[in-house]
Amino acid sequence: MKKVKVAFFDFSCCEGCQLQVANIGDLLLDILEKIELVEFREVMSERGGDYDVAVVEGSITTEHDVKRIKGIREKAKVLIAYGSCACTGGVNGMKNNFDLEDVKKYVYRDKSDWFNTVPTMAVDQVVKVDYYVNGCPVYPPEFVRVLKCALRGMPYKVPDYAVCVECKFNENECMYDKGVTCLGPITRAGCNSWCTNNGNICYGCRGMVSNPNKNGQKEVLKKYNIPLDWIVNKFNMYNKAKESQQV
Amino acid sequence: MKRLELVDSPYLVREAKVCEARQMTKSERYLKIVLKDAHDLDHEPGQFVMVSIAGVGEAPISICSSPTKEGYFELVVRNVGKVTSAIHKLEAGDTVGIRGPFGRGFPVRILEGNDLLFVAGGLGIVPLRSLVDFVIDNRRDFGRVNILLGCRTPQDILFRDEVALWERRIDVNFSCTVDRADPEWKGHVGVITSLIPGVDLDPDRTFAVVVGPPIMYKFVIKELLKKGIPEKQIIVSLERHMKCGVGKCGHCQIADYYCCQDGPVFSYDEIKENIEAL
Amino acid sequence: MDKYYRLNKPECREFIAGLASKYKVVAPVKKGEKNYVFSEISSPDEIASGYIPTIIPPKKYFFPKRETLIEYDIRAQRQKAVMEYEKLIIFGVRTCDLAGIQCLNMVFSERPRDVNYLIRKNKLIIIGMECWDYCDEHAICGLMDNHQPKGGYDLFFSDMGDFHLIHVNTLVGEEIINSVGVFSPADEKDLEKLEKFRERKRKAFKTSMGVSHQQLKDIFADAEDAKVWEDLGERCLSCGNCTTVCPTCYCFDVIDEINLDFKTGERFRIWDSCQNEDFAKVAGGESFREERKGRQMHRYMRKFKYPLKKYSRYFCTGCGRCSRACMADIRIKETIQEVIKEKGLSNEKAGIS
The missing domain is CATH 3.40.50.80 (Nucleotide-binding domain of ferredoxin-NADP reductase (FNR) module)
Structure with a gap:
């Protein structure tokens, strides 16, 4: 079987999700039997030409990014949005809370005129995305699952139920029982409640379930005395770029 | 953990062969199937089978041939999801997994x-x-x-x-x-x-x-x-989401009926009080 | 004649330690501030005292949350139905959870039988533990008539103060007693004491719900159109907590997973929930329970109405887990009260003519 050519690309991100590839462990060797890595800045320097599958990390934040991602989309048969930044805009979306000129000045000071910037966008706000691997960082077992689907030309459906489902499977003590606010009830599962298993809260890095019960959620917030803007802000940490589609 | 191989698991699929396959419309594909372990499926009109594609999954599919046609059975599959799209790729000569027939057919x-x-x-x-x-x-x-x-x-x-x-x-x-x-x-x-x-x-x-x-x-x-x-x-x-076909997984439940075992065929008087049925 | 043994409290530690040296033993262990989980123990000190129902009931040992059903090899067109099991002693199972296991037994032994479940169930040894009072305000085991032991165990412990009284229900139980030599036969006086305790217990478990065990099925018989479902639908967050923690919820999804060789793989089942968005959605996209109110109604009916026809029993054990786990404070007691209020206990339903 001919190996499928896979290229990793990064836009605005910390490249931490690419680092997760190294955490896949033994399975990585099996993956490398199936694919030929033609581009992967984290671990290799050579730059190949053609590729079948583009794995895109990071969000789109400049005009140059827009052109570049469109070019990648044209070349790639399959495009995988990889990590929160690519899937929902991620933490880079926080930029959209401010005036763009102010942001530029704050970051680049007197050189701000040298740079251009556009509001942060998830990859699918610019080009068509075939597969999503949500998460900050991605959950390696889910990435392997998505990659298998992509290589076989099969759809992958991101679970459309709350992180609570998996968290309860794992018999974690509910964060709300501990008096801590957690975004599990509105966030899409698929990470095996990775954070709450390890004592952390859910930050909503996988985006919102498709049909949250907004009024019900508000009641719960009232019960725990949590102001609505507080939770919206918290959720926007990862999802600001897609805000208009959610709240 | 000890591991056992089961010979009587209800989830075990029967091997079958596609002997004819053709596209009927853009979204419907016709399959004529023979079982390897038996001459005949021995079904009632209105029953269904679970069609299994290893590595993809199973889907409940109505049998569209009459039991009077012996030695084979026929399916028509609409391409609506992951499994049915894999079924659409089947050609004559391919092997396919079958469980069933299941359910209560027409009386x-x-x-x-x-x-x-x-x-x-x-x-x-x-x-x-x-x-x-x-x-x-x-x-x-x-x-x-x-x-x-x-x-x-x-x-x-x-x-x-x-x-x-x-x-x-x-x-x-x-x-x-x-x-x-x-x-x-x-x-x-x-x-x-x-x-x-x-x-x-x-x-x-x-x-x-x-x-x-x-x-x-x-x-x-x-x-x-x-x-x-x-x-x-x-x-x-009635059509319902089904996963197991053997009245366990709960997906096809219509009030106290399991569509896969008690149905899919019902008389109107059996289900008219049932607000979920129709 | 029923067989009872006596185990003095100091020797109980010895018994648990003895068991743990011979078998894999799981028991309720404290988790966080107010939760408990069934988990493997190696010493008696790990067992929680005064535990309330664990986050997930012992159903997880009978019907694991993820279980391989089929292994296949596409190349050789081979498939194998498989199951995994482990000999395990489950210690400290309350009567509500014994009832839950009995419900699952019925479901999985209904034809076509689920061989995976039935084989595994017989490898598990159950040691029950009596409650003398409600564990908290959410339990309705009294109403569900599951506060008394009604079989479903190999051994059953009743805490009598300075000693445990143990009822032997099976030969397997008797063998365990014999294998750890710390028991002495119970005498008349012990049994009289048990009777006294049970008498007191009957009073402790009186229900204040204003409905009897028998009447419950009548008020739920035509509760489909009750308004309470709308209220629950507005509040429910569809987090699935209620079904995951329910001892009698057994719905599952079946999923294929192929290995990276793209030749071998497995078909497994994994717990699913009727509260999830896609649960009743057919491939064409139509969902037969699109609204939350319908999904909540379905959940309650699956406890108080639907199973009565097939299994002649309620599928609510009264453990109260769904109420404890609900983010939106949907409480089973309140729901029942609402249904009573709406549907009323007519004279006929109340048995008064």
């Missing part, structure tokens, strides 16, 4: 000796064909036979050759309607319910067998009741 022994009114909407003709063919192959055992078929457009009519034969038979009254006609269409235009008032039938002796998309049932049943057909004599086949 053929009760239908015998009575007049029949078949009402098929869209893909509903697929499960219904297993009974229509059964009745035609045992034509003498039944009374008057009416078949009403409704489709979106003339292109959506499945089994066109067979439907043409039904149309010509003197022992079957056949009518067809389409929602949207094309220039060549000479038949009825309109929803299927518009055909019902015109059918000449004796309500006490008639069993109506209705299969179609969920939205169709309410309207068709209303018309049938208007005709005076008793609730017990209106037979429907």
